[in-house]
Amino acid sequence: MLDLVVIGGGPGGYVAAIRAAQLGFKVACVDKRGTFGGTCLNVGCIPSKALLDSSEHFHQAQTRFSRHGILVGELKLDLAAMMSRKDRVVRDLTGGVAYLLKKNKIEAITGIARINKPGEVVVQDAGGAERVLACRHILLASGSEPVQIPSLPFDGTHVISSTEALCLDRVPEHLVVVGGGVIGLELGSVWRRLGARVTVVEFLPKILSICDGEIAAQLQKSLEKTGFEFKLGTKVTGRRVEGNQVILEAENRDGKLEIAGDKVLVCVGRRAYTRGLGLESIGIQPDPRTGQIPVDENYQTRVPGIFALGDLTAGPMLAHKAEDEGMAFAERLAGQKSHVDLAAIPNVVYTWPEIASVGPTEEQLQAKGVGYKVGKFQLRANGRAKCMDEDEGLVKVIADPETDRVLAVHIFGPRASDMIAEAVHVIEFKGSSEDIIRISHAHPTLSEGLREAAMAVHGRAIHA
């Protein structure tokens, strides 16, 4: 008898499995993919960041090296080599997860899992053979899938999801991106840098609606400078295929329009994936709108002994949120009182410059009528940013006007993804903007920008 069967080997599932094994539970982890690591390692975070890094090198060599006095002659793209490197990164990391499962004596099973009844999971392998796993607890960590637009269904060739956009064998001439959210801007950046014309069609009047408005507007301007085109406030109504072109039919306040492209990437959000898990038969009903499964503070569903986390449950659909929950779930199963503060989960958009944030936006605070003070610092006055020739960016610290406690930090700039870690610590430790000011920051570093923004909260920035 197993203590725990985990369905799904993504960052939520495999981390929960490892932490549970560390705590002495006998664990099996089932995934239907041939490799572990879930969406994140196979077709999400990792391959997208590998291509973002490669394409950014290409773009830098093309447009910025000469400013550093480096002349490279004719630059050529070897897309096949770039894709192989990305595949190698994925292979190394997914292989690493398989190794970790083995090292922790977790039985890693490849197959499609479904719950027969509480305490019983059936796994079907590729040949159709079934195996029954008896267990005390079941963790659902089956992740999410892309949302489909009914008038623009995926066909895998012309109308594609992020999965296909991560392995195209040639640079599209014109990539039309439907959805100006995080996937659209990240994968749009990859293909724009490699030479594609990129048009983003967004339903709302602005891109990245969950981000700070001022910062999202700065990113939009920056992307426009690199050639991105935006059609905001535009609704897709249909499509037709003519030869190797997809003609996207849309409308906005100026009337109807058509946009022709050779690839249309649809990325309008993701939805929890619960198909085939057998939930109906055991009385678990996903939320009809989001598909997500309600859970209590122990990650338990309404059925005792059956738990869920990661993209399957409420909160941001992020790998680190899934991992944090994986650890907290296992520790709670062992009787510990761990918890995850969803309000302190950082969010990063890996464009260049990057956006990284933690805590509410000014718009969200205003909508709630919460008072705040804000300090801003432009990165063009930061020494390291100047040395890097990367001085586009803004750091914003938002603090409570009474207590000075830091409520949020929003960063637009190079390596904002690394800078945000300090802000997350301050927020988790309930620190103030004065705390950030009093802590020594190495010079010259981008992190000095955070300190300057904290000083600006009190109107005493030194370098602004």
Ligand code: FAD
């Ligand atoms: P998943 O990683 O989706 O894992 C679920 C696993 O369950 C899958 O491997 C699936 O095969 C398996 N499964 C499903 N049903 C069954 C079944 N019945 N039987 C067996 N196995 C099953 N997040 C970030 O934090 N940073 C990023 O940079 C980032 N980039 C992304 C880029 C892209 C293009 C995409 C699509 C997503 C990105 N994400 C990113 C989101 C991140 O990938 C997810 O939030 C994360 O993977 C969720 O983890 P999870 O464990 O809940 O589910």
Ligand code: NAI
């Ligand atoms: P998203 O929610 O980030 O953005 C979707 C966008 O599509 C929104 O701006 C929305 O207004 C727009 N939209 C919705 N319906 C539309 C329509 N019919 N026509 C035009 N626009 C429409 O979703 P996305 O980009 O698909 O990413 C899904 C999730 O994956 C993210 O929310 C995030 O959780 C995760 N992810 C995280 C990454 C990171 O952390 N860097 C990177 C990639 C994905």
